[in-house]
Amino acid sequence: MEIVSEEKLEKWVEHVRIYANNGKVADYIPALKRQNPEINAAAFYSTNGECVGAGQTQYTFTLQSVSKVLALAVALMKHGESAVFSRVGKEPTSEPFYTISKIELERPSKPINPMINAGALAVTNMLYGENSEEMFKQILHFVHKLTGDSTIDYDPEVAKSEYETAFLNRSLCYFMKQNGIITGSVEELLDTYTKQCAIRMNVKQLAKIGAIFANDGVDIESGEQLIPRHHARICKTFMVTCGMYNESGSFAINVGIPAKSGVSGVILGVVRDIGGVAVFGPALDEKGNSVVGLKLLEMMSDYYGWSIF
Numbered sequence: 001m002e003i004v005s006e007e008k009l010e011k012w013v014e015h016v017r018i019y020a021n022n023g024k025v026a027d028y029i030p031a032l033k034r035q036n037p038e039i040n041a042a043a044f045y046s047t048n049g050e051c052v053g054a055g056q057t058q059y060t061f062t063l064q065s066v067s068k069v070l071a072l073a074v075a076l077m078k079h080g081e082s083a084v085f086s087r088v089g090k091e092p093t094s095e096p097f098y099t100i101s102k103i104e105l106e107r108p109s110k111p112i113n114p115m116i117n118a119g120a121l122a123v124t125n126m127l128y129g130e131n132s133e134e135m136f137k138q139i140l141h142f143v144h145k146l147t148g149d150s151t152i153d154y155d156p157e158v159a160k161s162e163y164e165t166a167f168l169n170r171s172l173c174y175f176m177k178q179n180g181i182i183t184g185s186v187e188e189l190l191d192t193y194t195k196q197c198a199i200r201m202n203v204k205q206l207a208k209i210g211a212i213f214a215n216d217g218v219d220i221e222s223g224e225q226l227i228p229r230h231h232a233r234i235c236k237t238f239m240v241t242c243g244m245y246n247e248s249g250s251f252a253i254n255v256g257i258p259a260k261s262g263v264s265g266v267i268l269g270v271v272r273d274i275g276g277v278a279v280f281g282p283a284l285d286e287k288g289n290s291v292v293g294l295k296l297l298e299m300m301s302d303y304y305g306w307s308i309f
Ligand code: GLN
Pocket: 063, 064, 065, 066, 097, 117, 162, 169, 197, 261, 262, 263, 264, 288
């Protein structure tokens, strides 16, 4: 299959810029409100180790919900499949990512999947350590291994801004604590979760993470198995069934690759055996996905024939 060319990527990134007018920057996390909707960037990192980028490739954004995939991989590696799925389900949902109704309706009362906020909070809770610092370190360390860049860190301002306003996530935690899905301090859990969501990187660094998933968990440079193949497969399957929230169905039709979005305006995509793709543009549609990112992935998938279906 043809590898993405930088020239084409530049053209597409320029072409989709105008779509930012059709969306709105997330404002429920005060620090995200300040993002400039005109910034956009894209990168593709092939399983051969080549990386191309276009737009503001040096701009760093926070991972937000993309971090849910990484926390899930860490929890699977630490505790195994059956322990993780005793706390969180495997089914997609047609509800928004912040849904509260799904945990109440499910019997036993556990969040329906690890890509909605409730499920991600339950997963992060499994990374328990001495305190939130220890929990967060496990995720950050994993990010350092995947990217090969140990300078990557979280943005304290974004984390604090979300922590101080996370009333809905706080209530999801208390509901789950009442039902025995999460244990320990809700505040420590929220501290870890908001830091994991606030991990900052650029499109090239994120595309490399995608390339490792595309390569069945094997690091492109060292050949080391960083994620067991089966765990990488579980993560990618969730990306297909619920990675784009309640827009996962139309995304599967229009793009057709495992992908995960975050409310900062980022989307991570995985093209099996070929590479990882990361696109960024802060203006979101009403489901919380980057309008520029969606359009860009649609064009790329169409041109290169990426759909798995
Ligand atoms: N930090 C965000 C939240 O929990 C992540 C949500 C998202 O990116 N969809 O609300």
